Amino acid sequence: MNVQRQNGVALWRQIADRIRASIANGEYDAAGKVPPEMVLAAQFGVNRHTVRSALAALAQEGIVRAVQGRGTLIERKERLNFPITRRTRFNEGIGDQAREKEGLLLQSGEEPASSGVATPLGLEEGAPVIRLETLRKADGRPVSRSTAWFPAARFAGIAEAYRDSGSITAAFKALGLPDYLRVWTEITASHADEQDLVDLRLSPGAIILIARALNTDPDGAPIQYAVSRFPADSVQFTIEN
Amino acid sequence: MNVQRQNGVALWRQIADRIRASIANGEYDAAGKVPPEMVLAAQFGVNRHTVRSALAALAQEGIVRAVQGRGTLIERKERLNFPITRRTRFNEGIGDQAREKEGLLLQSGEEPASSGVATPLGLEEGAPVIRLETLRKADGRPVSRSTAWFPAARFAGIAEAYRDSGSITAAFKALGLPDYLRVWTEITASHADEQDLVDLRLSPGAIILIARALNTDPDGAPIQYAVSRFPADSVQFTIEN
DNA sequence: TCTAAATGTCTATTAATATAGACAACCATA
DNA sequence: TATGGTTGTCTATATTAATAGACATTTAGA
Structure with a gap:
C-alpha cells in the first residue's frame, strides 16, 4: 500500500x-x-x-x-464542510454539523496596514487597521485560527463586539452593518506551524488549509481581509456556483 | 525559527x-x-x-x-493561480501565467459507475461511465493530475476528442456541447501519494491540493465529475464571487 | 472457563537522521 | 593576484526510526 x-x-x-x-x-x-x-x-x-x-x-x-x-x-471521525459562497458566514456555514459553535477572541489591536493588508482592503500602506486574532470551535474542538483586518476608521469597537458575540456577522451588525459579501477567497495548503499545533491541537507534521478572503459591504467597499487556517484532516471547503 | x-x-x-x-x-x-x-x-x-x-x-x-x-x-519560483468560477476552464484559467499549456491523456476506459461517481453525476450505481486520466502541464511542468468521469451514453468518443485537443472544453465542443458550467467544487489537502510523486514530479512528503468538481451542461444536467490533484507548493485556487 | 484474538511490553539489531569538525575547491572582487 | 566568502567532500559519532522476535495481558465469545 x-x-x-x-x-x-x-x-x-x-x-x-x-x-x-x-x-x-x-x-x-x-x-x-x-x-x-x-x-x-x-x-x-x-x-x-x-x-x-x-x-x-x-x-x-x-x-x-x-x-x-x-x-x-x-473515537472521532468528523470532517467539517465549509461552503464558500457570495454569502459565506462561518457559523451559518457549519450549520447543523456541530451543535455548539464558539468564536474566541485571542488578541486584537490597531496597527498600520502592511502592504499585504492594505492592498486587498484598498487602503494606503500604513493606514490604521484593526487586527483580530480569533479561534473558532465546533463542539469544543478548534476548527480554525484566523487573523482578520478591518479599516480602523469605520470599525472602531469591532474587537469588543466580536468578543461579546463570538461572531463576525453579529459584530458587523452591532456596528450598523446588517449585510456583507464575500468577493474572493484564495485557498492554499501548508504544513502546520508551531502556533497551529498549539491552537488547533494538531500533532506535528499535520496539514492545514489556508483561506485568504476579502469581504465587502453591499456597496462593494472592502471591510474585512482575513487569513484563516484549518486542519486539513478534519475540514474541507465546498464552492457552490 | x-x-x-x-x-x-x-x-x-x-x-x-x-x-x-x-x-x-x-x-x-x-x-x-x-x-x-x-x-x-x-x-x-x-x-x-x-x-x-x-x-x-x-x-x-x-x-x-x-x-x-x-x-x-x-531557478524557479512560480505559483500558478487557478480561478474557480461558474465558468472554470483549465486552460483559460492559466491564462498568460504560462506560455505553453498541455493536456495529456494518460489512460481512458469505460466502466460501471461506483457510488462515489454515480451520485454526483445523478446516475444509477453501475451505469456506464467513461473515465479519463489526464495530466496537465504548463510550460512543460506538470501542474495537475486529474481523473474525470463522464456519462458513457452521452459522451462516447470523448477520450479521443481529448487526446486530439488536449482540452476538455475543446472535447466537449467536438461532441456538440459548446458550453458548460461548474456547479460545485470541493477542496481538500493531503500528502502526495506514490503516483503523484511520479506524475507531478514531486519529492516525497509534498503536499497536494485536491479539487473534486461537478460540471453540468447549460440545462443543469451533470456531464462531468472530476478529481484533480495539484502540487500545493506551486498552485493556489482563487474563488471570485 | 477455556480459547482465540487482540493490544502491551520487553530486548536486540540495523538503517536512517543529525551533529561535529576539518579542509578542499571555486568564485567574485578589491 | 591575494583574500574572503561560499559550496563540496570526507571522517567520525550520537540519536532516532524501523525491524525482529518473544511473551504477557486483556477481552469477547464459544
Whole structure:
C-alpha cells in the first residue's frame, strides 16, 4: 500500500496520516474500529511496531483509543464542510454539523496596514487597521485560527463586539452593518506551524488549509481581509456556483 | 525559527519546505539566491549538513541550483493561480501565467459507475461511465493530475476528442456541447501519494491540493465529475464571487 | 472457563537522521 | 593576484526510526 522510505517523512507518520484519512472517509465505520495491528502492518508492508507508533500518534490526537484485547476503537471521525459562497458566514456555514459553535477572541489591536493588508482592503500602506486574532470551535474542538483586518476608521469597537458575540456577522451588525459579501477567497495548503499545533491541537507534521478572503459591504467597499487556517484532516471547503 | 524534532518529519524536510515557501513568497528575490548554508543553519538552529540535505532536495526538484563559490541560486519560483468560477476552464484559467499549456491523456476506459461517481453525476450505481486520466502541464511542468468521469451514453468518443485537443472544453465542443458550467467544487489537502510523486514530479512528503468538481451542461444536467490533484507548493485556487 | 484474538511490553539489531569538525575547491572582487 | 566568502567532500559519532522476535495481558465469545 505504497508508503515511502527514506524521504524525510517517517513511516509511522505516513501510516498515521493514511489511517486518519481512512477513518475520515468512513472506511472503518462498519466495525467502529481500525483493523488489527498485524493486519495494518501487512497492508502497509511494515513491522507491527511501526503501525503501533502510528496508532499511538492517532490516540494522542484523540482520534482512536486502543483497548487491550478488543482492538483500537474509533473515537472521532468528523470532517467539517465549509461552503464558500457570495454569502459565506462561518457559523451559518457549519450549520447543523456541530451543535455548539464558539468564536474566541485571542488578541486584537490597531496597527498600520502592511502592504499585504492594505492592498486587498484598498487602503494606503500604513493606514490604521484593526487586527483580530480569533479561534473558532465546533463542539469544543478548534476548527480554525484566523487573523482578520478591518479599516480602523469605520470599525472602531469591532474587537469588543466580536468578543461579546463570538461572531463576525453579529459584530458587523452591532456596528450598523446588517449585510456583507464575500468577493474572493484564495485557498492554499501548508504544513502546520508551531502556533497551529498549539491552537488547533494538531500533532506535528499535520496539514492545514489556508483561506485568504476579502469581504465587502453591499456597496462593494472592502471591510474585512482575513487569513484563516484549518486542519486539513478534519475540514474541507465546498464552492457552490 | 521553530523546526520541530522527533515528530515524524525529518528536519531536512521541514527546512526544505520552509525554504521552498520563502522562495515562493519572494523573500529572496532581491539577491536571486538563498542565504548561505551557514546562515540558514543558524536561522533554523541546525547543523550546516542538515541544511545541505534540504537544499539538495530543492535542487532535485529544480527549484534551486548550487554553484560552488557563488551560492545557491533560485531557478524557479512560480505559483500558478487557478480561478474557480461558474465558468472554470483549465486552460483559460492559466491564462498568460504560462506560455505553453498541455493536456495529456494518460489512460481512458469505460466502466460501471461506483457510488462515489454515480451520485454526483445523478446516475444509477453501475451505469456506464467513461473515465479519463489526464495530466496537465504548463510550460512543460506538470501542474495537475486529474481523473474525470463522464456519462458513457452521452459522451462516447470523448477520450479521443481529448487526446486530439488536449482540452476538455475543446472535447466537449467536438461532441456538440459548446458550453458548460461548474456547479460545485470541493477542496481538500493531503500528502502526495506514490503516483503523484511520479506524475507531478514531486519529492516525497509534498503536499497536494485536491479539487473534486461537478460540471453540468447549460440545462443543469451533470456531464462531468472530476478529481484533480495539484502540487500545493506551486498552485493556489482563487474563488471570485 | 477455556480459547482465540487482540493490544502491551520487553530486548536486540540495523538503517536512517543529525551533529561535529576539518579542509578542499571555486568564485567574485578589491 | 591575494583574500574572503561560499559550496563540496570526507571522517567520525550520537540519536532516532524501523525491524525482529518473544511473551504477557486483556477481552469477547464459544
